[in-house]
Structure formats: structure tokens, C-alpha cells
Amino acid sequence: MAEKKDYYELLGVSRDASKDDIKRAFRRLARKYHPDINHEEGAEEMFKEINKAHEVLTDDRQRSIYDRYGEAGLEGNPGAGGGGFTVEGDLGDIFGGFGFGDLFGGGGHRQRRNGPRAGSDLELQVTISLEEAASGCTREIEYQRNVVCDDCKGTGSHDGAAPAECPVCHGTGQVRRQVNSIFGTTVQVSPCTRCGGEGTVISDPCHTCRGKKRVRISERKSVDIPAGIDNEQHMRISGGGDEGINGGPAGDLYVTVLLREHGRFARRGSDLYTETEISFSAAALGCKIEVPTIYGAGEILEIKPGTQPDEVYEMKGQGMPQLRTGIKGSMYVCVKIAVPKSLSDEQREALMAYSKAMGEELEPAPRKETITDKLFGKKTGKRKKK
Ligand SMILES: [Zn+2]
Ligand SMILES: [Zn+2]
Structure with missing residues (x-):
């Protein structure tokens, strides 16, 4: 029996992902699997699944139930002690159809939580001038990202040895508990606390990453910004985000371009x-x-x-x-x-001649218009009525 995929794995986010991370991951996948866009077989089901995962994980109450009891908790009613806490389903088949089997370690139930997890997407901003946007430019960027620890090759173990099976859950990542209540006997399933649901434990953690399998590094990249880019447009650098865990794919890096205001244009x-x-x-x-x-x-x-x-x-x-x-x-x-603020004698004479040619009658020295000028219509430096 193939087990249901974990909602977090489905969206490719970590268990402590923020709501924004979840929403962003959802939008990315929704664009990929939306039935209007993707006509491949199974895309629609995938779309429904990521929708469900998004709905649950962005609702605080549902998320806390899911974290404790899994999907079964949402279907049943843990508050009343009823409901069937069984884990079943065929999501694995859907992934299989998409070739996600390798990515998510589909197939063996043991790999459910210990399977590959995608790295997070990252975002950063660069500010460029309008000239750079007009001609295109190259920018050096520097940012922090998580990459697979080189010393342990991502295993988290000090000597490179494979992690040992968790002695508590025996590798399933879950603990099942029989609960007797007035409604009868039910089985509660919750993530194993010893191994954090991974199914494996690291006995001798890698000294470099302390068993976390990834290390944080400062990455430098040079980014080509295409000519014509506009304010707040972003570029996606595929695989430029955090690297995945247990062989999961890397997230993407989104570079948002901001344009500086220009004094002339x-x-x-x-x-x-x-x-x-x-x-x-x-x-x-x-x-x-x-x-x-x-x-x-x-x-x-x-x-x-x-x-x-x-x-x-x-x-x-x-x-x-x-x-x-x-x-x-x-x-x-x-x-x-x-309009010139001051004139040389030569310019003044030329302008006077021009004015005369226009049929204007200007007083030799311009002066301010007075109340009497206004009342009696006396022309001062203004065009005469034709
Ligand atoms: Zn365990
Ligand atoms: Zn390491």
C-alpha cells in the first residue's frame, strides 16, 4: 500500500515553514499543475492535492491538527475521540505517474518522511538605474543559502556511515498508539518524537553541519539583467535557492529588480x-x-x-x-x-525692433502694472490691441 504524501513534502517546504513560504510554494506549483495549463494525465489530481495541502497548512487550527495527527486527524474528529485514524490512500500513485517517485522516494513506506525534501525558494532585490535597464546589465549578487554539507555528503553523520534506524519507530517515522474510549478502540498515529519523523537517527553527527545535513554559505553569482526590464519585475534563477535535503531538488532564487528614479526621463x-x-x-x-x-x-x-x-x-x-x-x-x-531673465543692450535693441515690426508699442522701460493702468487700459510692455 502506498501511503499518502506528507503535505509539507507535497509543497516542498520544511515543517517550520512560514505561511508566506507555504503560499509562495503553493503558487509556484499551482502555476505548474493548473488544469488550464497542464493537460498531462494526473495534473488535475495533483492540483487538487496541492490545493488541499495549501488550505490545511495556511489555517492555524487545521495545521496544528495535521501536525499532531496527520491527514487522518482532519478526516476524523480527534476532539470527540472518534473517527478512524487510519492512514491510507493512493497519492503515491499520482506521484509515480509524474515521475516524482525518485524525488520523493515514493514506493517504500519507510521513506515517507526520510525521503527527499525540496529546498526553499529565496528572494532578493537589486536596484539598477534606468540606463542599465535600457541596455541590460550584469550584477554581482551575494546572498546566504543552505547547501548540502560537503563533509558528510548530506548524510549528517560524522564518519559518513548511513544513519541508523530509529529504535523507537523502527524506521516508520510514526508512532501508533491504541486508544480505548467509550466509542471503542482506535489507533492514533503521530510523528515519532525521537527521530522527528525521519525514521532514522544519527548516532555520531557530522562536526561541520552538526547533523543538519546542510550548511549555510555565502553565495556569489553574477546575474544578467535583460534590457527592457521594468520596476518590480523578477527573474527566476532555477536551482539558486536552498539545496534540498536527502537528495531533494533545490529551490529557486527570485531576483526582484527595482529601478531608481531618473532625473531626466x-x-x-x-x-x-x-x-x-x-x-x-x-x-x-x-x-x-x-x-x-x-x-x-x-x-x-x-x-x-x-x-x-x-x-x-x-x-x-x-x-x-x-x-x-x-x-x-x-x-x-x-x-x-x-524667456531670458536679462538682456544685453544689443539684444534689447533687436527685440525692440522685432516688437516694433510686430506692431507693438512698448514703453522704453518695463515697469509694474498699476491700479490705474488696469482701470484705464494703459499698455505697459504688453501687446497692443489690433
Ligand atoms: Zn523514530
Ligand atoms: Zn555534515
């Missing part, structure tokens, strides 16, 4: 928005100006004669690249007209 999707300032005469006469781009080199933008304040020019291909296609968006340049 604002980003919306693959488009960039920026401003440039030109003089009144440049706007009126038209000109060519050089506009800085996110790629470093300035690009020439042709300003049409008669350009108005806040007019927007589109520069195609100067935006951010799309992550998958690499196709670059546009850079939108908003034109600001600069």
Missing part, C-alpha cells in the same frame, strides 16, 4: 518622456537641437518653425526596449520656451 511601458528647453527665437524660426537619450549619445531633433510652448515631439526608437522583442518604444520630448 520618466518611463511608461516602453516609452520615455522628457523635456527640453529652447529659446523663443529657436521656437519661432525652427532649428536643430541635440537631445540627450537614455543610451548616452545625443540625438538630433528638428524643431519646426512656429513650435509652441509644451509642444511634444516623438522620437521613434529612442524609448526603452521591450523585454521579449527588443523593439524600442518612443521618446517624447516636451518643448519648453525659455
